[in-house]
Amino acid sequence: MSDLNEIYIDKIIQEKNFHHACQPLIDLKSQQVYGYEVLLRSEFIKNPELLFQYAIANNKLFELDTSSIFIALSMYGDYRSIRHIKLFLNVYPSTLIHPSFHKFLDKLNNNPSLSKKLIFEVNEAEKVPDMDSLKKAVNLIKAKLGYTFALDDVGKGDSSLRAIIELEPDYIKLDKYFSIDLSISRRKQDMIQMILHFCQNNHIKLVLEGIEKSKDLATAKALGVHLGQGYLLGKPSHFSKLFYQATP
Secondary structure, eight states: OOHHHHHHHHHHHHTTOOEEEEEEEEETTTOSEEEEEEEEEOSSSSOHHHHHHHHHHTTOHHHHHHHHHHHHHHHHHTOGGGTTSEEEEEEOHHHHTSTTHHHHHHHHTTSTTHHHHEEEEEOTTSOOSOHHHHHHHHHHHHHHHOOEEEEEEETTSTTHHHHHHHHOOSEEEEOGGGTTTGGGOHHHHHHHHHHHHHHHHTTOEEEEOOOOOHHHHHHHHHHTOSEEOSTTTOOOEEHHHHSOOOOO
16 A cells, blocks of 8 residues: 555545535335435545545554544534434444444443434444454443444345344345345345344344335335335435534
């Protein structure tokens, strides 16, 4: 990794040269907005995945993750119209097990209602470094601070099934692979029904990501999928384009 990329990452983090887009998660039964996934964006590095790759390569992932969470929650507090809405914030496994992450959350937890609104999405783009340590960290955050967790991109990574058992997530987000041509794939429908059965027995909400066709959406509804996300249901938009700012 070049010195130039390290300079970019340092500048982005120190000067907060990033913003957030929000993509809705829709309750497929009521057809109402259930929450928003908060997505990090930067003008310096257009590709979000590349941005995080640079952060990982330069040992800046924890700083980027926590800065992103802090700014997102600061903006959330400025918009009165969404304070009843849940926010899904991506966080990497290595951030969750970082020795300073719990202290970071303690600082955020001065608002008792915050933990009821915030869901941490465990990002499977990073291979879980130590499942036992991750499980311990997640359980501690749940028990002491009351936050809930989602497991992202289930079905994409090779550790998804174990993570579902070990981490006991409150939400399972199925990878977009399962929504593509769902209406004509009996096997995908059968798999989703199996996962739904597990979710219902364990008080988990199932989210289907990447919904882009009305036929696939109709099939997801018929199967009983709880929440949907995808371009058909709403594209990512900047905070300020979605919500009005609270007046003093």
